Amino acid sequence: MKSTRHLETLAIHAGRVGDPSFGSLSTPIHQTSTYVFDNVAQGASRFAGESEGFIYSRLGNPTVRELEQRVAALEGAEDGIAFASGMGAVAAVIFGHLQQGDHLITSKALYGCTFALFTEDLARFGIEVSFLPEVNANTVAAELRPNTRMIYLETPINPTLEVIELAPIMALAKQHDVLSVVDNTFMTPVLQRPIELGADLVLHSATKYLNGHGDVIAGIVCGSAEAVTNLRGGPLKTMGAALGPMDAWLIIRGLKTLPVRVERHQSNTEHVAQWLRQHSQVGNIYWPGFKEHPGHSLIGTQMAGPGALIAFELNGGYDAAVAMMNAVKLCRLAVSLGDAETLIQHPASMTHATYSPEELAEAGISPGLIRLSVGLEHHEDIVADLAQALAQAQQETLAARPSAA
Numbered sequence: 425m426k427s428t429r430h431l432e433t434l435a436i437h438a439g440r441v442g443d444p445s446f447g448s449l450s451t452p453i454h455q456t457s458t459y460v461f462d463n464v465a466q467g468a469s470r471f472a473g474e475s476e477g478f479i480y481s482r483l484g485n486p487t488v489r490e491l492e493q494r495v496a497a498l499e500g501a502e503d504g505i506a507f508a509s510g511m512g513a514v515a516a517v518i519f520g521h522l523q524q525g526d527h528l529i530t531s532k533a534l535y536g537c538t539f540a541l542f543t544e545d546l547a548r549f550g551i552e553v554s555f556l557p558e559v560n561a562n563t564v565a566a567e568l569r570p571n572t573r574m575i576y577l578e579t580p581i582n583p584t585l586e587v588i589e590l591a592p593i594m595a596l597a598k599q600h601d602v603l604s605v606v607d608n609t610f611m612t613p614v615l616q617r618p619i620e621l622g623a624d625l626v627l628h629s630a631t632k633y634l635n636g637h638g639d640v641i642a643g644i645v646c647g648s649a650e651a652v653t654n655l656r657g658g659p660l661k662t663m664g665a666a667l668g669p670m671d672a673w674l675i676i677r678g679l680k681t682l683p684v685r686v687e688r689h690q691s692n693t694e695h696v697a698q699w700l701r702q703h704s705q706v707g708n709i710y711w712p713g714f715k716e717h718p719g720h721s722l723i724g725t726q727m728a729g730p731g732a733l734i735a736f737e738l739n740g741g742y743d744a745a746v747a748m749m750n751a752v753k754l755c756r757l758a759v760s761l762g763d764a765e766t767l768i769q770h771p772a773s774m775t776h777a778t779y780s781p782e783e784l785a786e787a788g789i790s791p792g793l794i795r796l797s798v799g800l801e802h803h804e805d806i807v808a809d810l811a812q813a814l815a816q817a818q819q820e821t822l823a824a825r826p827s828a829a
């Protein structure tokens with residue numbers, strides 16, 4: 425699917441399956457579970473993988489196929505495969521590639537359900553996991569074992585926004601014949617293309633920016649044609665987390681504006697982050713766009729920009745954070761990210777509630793950490809809402825304080 429076309433063009437045209445029957449501009453929603461064969465020989469040859477053509481929509485569907493081919497083109501990958509959720513994609517990659525006795529290396533901070541899969545489920549299947557507090561080529565090299573089969577990374581990490589330098593780790597993985605997987609949900613292919621940095625597989629919660637409108641749950645994995653074929657014949661077929669055509673169609677529609685949306689998400693974030701940083705109630709603030717952020721130097725090489733997620737703490741700690749999140753009016757108190765609406769949430773009790781208090785502390789997720797996904801509203805309106813929520817939080821914190829008298 426490699427192309428020299430620009431990303432904005434690929435987001436609209438790449439991988440088109442289209443409508444050979446009537447020529448409709450918009451891709452038809454092939455709302456069908458099964459496909460009629462001309463004869464038994466044709467059906468049998470499709471099952472045997474000897475001829476092209478659809479069989480049954482768990483294994484493939486024309487509308488879903490267009491989505492897969494388009495995201496693969498955006499990621500610079502040979503092929504892609506869609507799943508019913510981001511976690512469906514993560515689970516397919518893990519169970520499609522690892523077996524009892526294998527070893528996986530990842531970071532301590534990760535999306536909460538990925539962490540739960542790695543801690544709870546992989547232990548049951550006899551797969552060892554090393555969770556590194558700091559991930560770089562040296563710490564990964566020190567953790568490699570003869571049975572290491574996979575390195576699985578998020579960058580920037582959800583929700584701490586730590587940035588991992590991918591290229592040296594991907595090179596190390598290749599050297600040691602270890603599969604490298606990058607969750608690119610936070611960046612999207614507009615800002616970061618891990619395959620070009622040497623990753624074997626890149627995956628997304630397509631629920632987020634790829635769709636962008638908060639109305640679909642979906643996942644996608646991109647990589648070599650061989651890896652994708654193996655996932656289709658393996659975990660998609662037998663574990664069955666297949667994406668429906670209507671949801672695929674909604675993401676195809678969302679993708680057309682992905683580059684434009686990401687640009688605006690990011691420029692809004694620049695305003696919001698700078699405003700938050702100077703606010704007297706705001707303590708630590710994490711956004712790779714700040715010069716002091718340790719990952720900032722990778723902007724321009726690994727990443728085309730810092731993205732549109734901000735994490736921050738208030739000087740008033742947990743109570744102030746709760747009061748602020750309860751007080752937003754325009755911004756919505758909701759998990760997920762990458763939607764038109766600005767979303768605010770509390771990782772410790774929500775997206776990362778799968779971590780114990782000790783695990784949260786080790787992963788650098790403080791009890792008062794707030795995660796903000798900056799949306800597409802006007803940045804002045806987002807700031808005005810955050811300002812009133814902070815003022816409300818201040819009032820409540822003062823009112824709750826025992827009086828000095």
Ligand SMILES: Cc1ncc(COP(=O)(O)O)c(C=O)c1O
Nearest residue numbers: 509510511535582609629631642
């Ligand atoms: C970084 C990341 N990866 C994977 C997932 C899982 O995706 P889904 O919710 O679509 O299953 C999420 C969900 O928030 C996420 O933030």
